[in-house]
Amino acid sequence: MKYAVRKLKLYTAIHCAIDTDDGNGMLKICTSVSDKKNLEVKRETYLVTCPEPARNTEIPKGDYLFVQGFLPPDRAAFADEKPAPELITAAEELWLEFLWEDFTPADTIVYVRFLLHENEYTDTATGEKKSAGTVFQLYRRTKEEL
Numbered sequence: 001m002k003y004a005v006r007k008l009k010l011y012t013a014i015h016c017a018i019d020t021d022d023g024n025g026m027l028k029i030c031t032s033v034s035d036k037k038n039l040e041v042k043r044e045t046y047l048v049t050c051p052e053p054a055r056n057t058e059i060p061k062g063d064y065l066f067v068q069g070f071l072p073p074d075r076a077a078f079a080d081e082k083p084a085p086e087l088i089t090a091a092e093e094l095w096l097e098f099l100w101e102d103f104t105p106a107d108t109i110v111y112v113r114f115l116l117h118e119n120e121y122t123d124t125a126t127g128e129k130k131s132a133g134t135v136f137q138l139y140r141r142t143k144e145e146l
Contacts, residue, residue, distance in 0.1 A: 046091035
């Protein structure tokens with residue numbers, strides 16, 4: 001699956017939660033060991049080391065490359081601390097866009113934001129709220145001003 005990578009200028013920070021989506025999504029802060037000097041990057045290095053933040057956190061204002069995707073309701077974003085294949089593919093597309101645009105990442109951080117309520121619906125038979133899946137977004141800051 002291909003993802004469309006976009007340039008994004010955040011004029012204000014996005015404040016997110018850790019374990020419940022309060023309307024602004026939940027955030028994991030991951031790292032990437034992708035490097036312009038290594039053109040044979042292993043797939044698992046696009047998105048690694050995603051510890052749980054100790055507090056509510058934010059995506060700071062700044063210039064980013066950004067990608068958005070979707071996880072079906074039966075797919076966990078992280079299983080045994082490993083990112084789902086969709087997240088890895090999106091992180092790979094993000095990195096390839098850095099190479100294509102000849103941008104330099106500002107650091108190794110990849111912000112992974114989850115929006116759980118974007119695809120909620122009410123089951124007409126039971127009246128129960130259900131999820132059609134999870135929207136995810138990856139942000140990586142650029143050194144270049146957009």
